[in-house]
Structure formats: structure tokens, C-alpha cells
Amino acid sequence: MKSKLIVMSFMAVSLMACAQETPKVKHKKTTSAARSNTKTVKFANAEDPICHMPTEADMKDTAVYKNKTYGFCSAYCRDEFKKNPEKYVQK
Numbered sequence: 001m002k003s004k005l006i007v008m009s010f011m012a013v014s015l016m017a018c019a020q021e022t023p024k025v026k027h028k029k030t031t032s033a034a035r036s037n038t039k040t041v042k043f044a045n046a047e048d049p050i051c052h053m054p055t056e057a058d059m060k061d062t063a064v065y066k067n068k069t070y071g072f073c074s075a076y077c078r079d080e081f082k083k084n085p086e087k088y089v090q091k
Helices: 002-019 075-083
Strands: 061-065 068-072
Touching: 061 075, 068 075
Parallel strands: none
Antiparallel strands: 061 068
């Protein structure tokens, strides 16, 4: 009987803790100043040559090879490209 009472008390406390309302976060609807000042870059590749994901103008993982900028979805893909760029460059 004592163990049932302890379990019921624990469950009641857990339910009350879970039932508390999460704080409401208001997101800005406009872009921040830092984001609006970034330049969009035209990449030499339309898709990541390693994993074939489409490139986007604001990708942060880039590499320059033969005066052309290539965009990558991740640092891993960029590093793989840098190991042997000739293998991945479109001719």
C-alpha cells in the first residue's frame, strides 16, 4: 500500500510538471541586419558534387578551385572535394 502511494505521488508530480505551459517565443518576421548584408554567391555547381544535394546561394561551406567557387551542403562534403577536386569538377 505504501509503494502504491509513493508511485501515485510521483505520477501526480510528473503530470503537473509536464502540464506547465511552455514559454511562447516570438520570432522576428523580418530578416536580421547581419543576414540582409550577406552576399549571395553564384556557385559553379548547381548541386553538391559529393552527395548531389542542390546548392543554395547562402551556403557557408564553400571551396575555390581554379577561380570558381563551389558550394557544399556540409563541411564533410567540402573536405571530400578538397581531397581530389579534379574527380568532382564538371568538364
